[in-house]
Amino acid sequence: MSKVTVVGAGNVGATVANVLAHQDLVREIVLVDIKEDFAKGKALDTCQQAPIDYYSTKMIGTKDYRKTKNSDIVVITAGIPRRPGMSRDDLISTNAKIVASVTSSILKYSKNPIIIIVSNPLDVMTYAAHKVSKLNPKRVFGMAGILDTARYRCFLSEKLNVSPKDIQAVLMGGHGDTMVPLPRYTTVAGIPVTELIEKADLNAIVERTKKGGGELVKLMGTSAWYAPGAAAAQMVGAILRDEQRIFPCCAMLSGQYGLKNIFLGVPVKLGKNGIEEIIELKLNKSEMKLLHKSADHVKKVITVFNKMKVV
Numbered sequence: 001m002s003k004v005t006v007v008g009a010g011n012v013g014a015t016v017a018n019v020l021a022h023q024d025l026v027r028e029i030v031l032v033d034i035k036e037d038f039a040k041g042k043a044l045d046t047c048q049q050a051p052i053d054y055y056s057t058k059m060i061g062t063k064d065y066r067k068t069k070n071s072d073i074v075v076i077t078a079g080i081p082r083r084p085g086m087s088r089d090d091l092i093s094t095n096a097k098i099v100a101s102v103t104s105s106i107l108k109y110s111k112n113p114i115i116i117i118v119s120n121p122l123d124v125m126t127y128a129a130h131k132v133s134k135l136n137p138k139r140v141f142g143m144a145g146i147l148d149t150a151r152y153r154c155f156l157s158e159k160l161n162v163s164p165k166d167i168q169a170v171l172m173g174g175h176g177d178t179m180v181p182l183p184r185y186t187t188v189a190g191i192p193v194t195e196l197i198e199k200a201d202l203n204a205i206v207e208r209t210k211k212g213g214g215e216l217v218k219l220m221g222t223s224a225w226y227a228p229g230a231a232a233a234q235m236v237g238a239i240l241r242d243e244q245r246i247f248p249c250c251a252m253l254s255g256q257y258g259l260k261n262i263f264l265g266v267p268v269k270l271g272k273n274g275i276e277e278i279i280e281l282k283l284n285k286s287e288m289k290l291l292h293k294s295a296d297h298v299k300k301v302i303t304v305f306n307k308m309k310v311v
Helices: 011-023 036-053 088-107 122-133 145-160 199-210 212-220 226-240 285-308
Strands: 002-007 026-032 058-062 073-076 114-117 140-142 245-254 260-271 274-278
Touching: 002 011, 002 088, 011 026, 011 036, 011 226, 026 036, 036 058, 073 088, 073 226, 088 114, 088 122, 088 285, 114 122, 114 226, 122 140, 122 245, 122 260, 122 285, 140 260, 140 274, 145 199, 145 212, 145 226, 145 245, 145 260, 199 212, 226 245, 226 260, 245 274, 260 285
Parallel strands: 002 026, 002 073, 026 058, 073 114, 114 140
Antiparallel strands: 140 245, 245 260, 260 274
């Protein structure tokens, strides 16, 4: 069985680790945090849950990166969370330094791990991790689209009064207000969603999805954690089981959709090697325009990051 490291023992990281433990898929989970007792406490709590929820996964909490040695997959959630009035882009100066430092520390003890980024601003933090690690971009990617799609599907299920299990959807672009939901690729048990909902209602749900993270920040005073944590854990499971599942993820493009050298949300196939394939949908002119507009926004934030000379 495999070894997974989760960096950041806050709400999101602890949820990733806890959900993974329940799947009984991993031999050992290492939960790393600068607050070592905090990481140890979260790990111990999860271990004490095992006899109740019936799993055998071992988990340790630490601040010592030596204990992450030979990790197969590393999930990076470290960084400060969003607070009311704060955009994802406001986080860049602090979180870029954290992600760069964490990535360097991981690679001292794990030669060729798959790295999944959850830290915000997601697209740029994924770019930063790739730049620091110099790993094949198929092994460095970000969790965003699964969460955004889940929010979209949740809102649709509430409006239509159907199970979210039956809703399939694709979102593309940057993680944030410029994301690109694609109603044309949204179905309910195979039925196009446009046949089941009025256009105005669908547009309202799309707009709510774009601001889904901000809605939760206003309600709770901090970022969400249950859905983001479960989304990252789902990616880990798909890789370890070599499921070849298709998910929207933040991946490096090399010409797909007319874009190069940028990390952006697109549908990919996840398997044992990480990103096995980037799927290029046949977008119409309107959809392609929205995707490139989203890409332009991400490029601006990358420019800010590059000027910081963190790496």
